[in-house]
């Protein structure tokens with residue numbers, strides 16, 4: 001099956017966080033690719049990646065970055081595909097810098113921003129699957145089954161001894 005989701009990150013050091021998005025895509029059987037692309041350090045590659053993503057068949061892009069996290073917004077500026085931004089936690093400002101850099105997009109160029117760090121990356125993978133699931137009943141049913149398992153496990157552990 002062709003690759004549907006592009007998972008990109010500003011640096012190899014973001015992998016620790018971004019692997020959680022990939023884990024979720026794998027769990028749900030969504031074909032994806034992963035790559036380091038930086039708006040700051042490899043601007044031409046970033047432009048090329050974003051500009052060609054739709055014609056290469058990608059449907060959703062997940063972009064994670066830390067600090068002055070311009071990657072998700074700049075990618076969103078160069079593609080009409082939905083972009084999900086993952087703020088990577090930083091040692092200096094705990095990821096608040098990443099979050100604020102990603103979330104405050106100007107009108108007309110949206111980035112769907114998730115929470116800071118690992119949990120946000122997991123949700124980014126899930127959100128990408130849910131977007132694709134709107135056009136793919138089989139994938140949507142996998143998401144539904146996953147939610148049911150979560151619901152069951154919360155109910156099972158809801159009685160405190």
Ligand SMILES: Nc1c(C(=O)O)ncn1[C@@H]1O[C@H](COP(=O)(O)O)[C@@H](O)[C@H]1O
Nearest residue numbers: 010011013038039040065066069070071
């Ligand atoms: N925020 C960005 C961008 C970008 O937005 O284009 N490129 C790299 N970075 C971030 O710099 C941090 C430190 O990177 P290094 O660990 O390589 O020094 C990473 O979290 C990366 O996402």
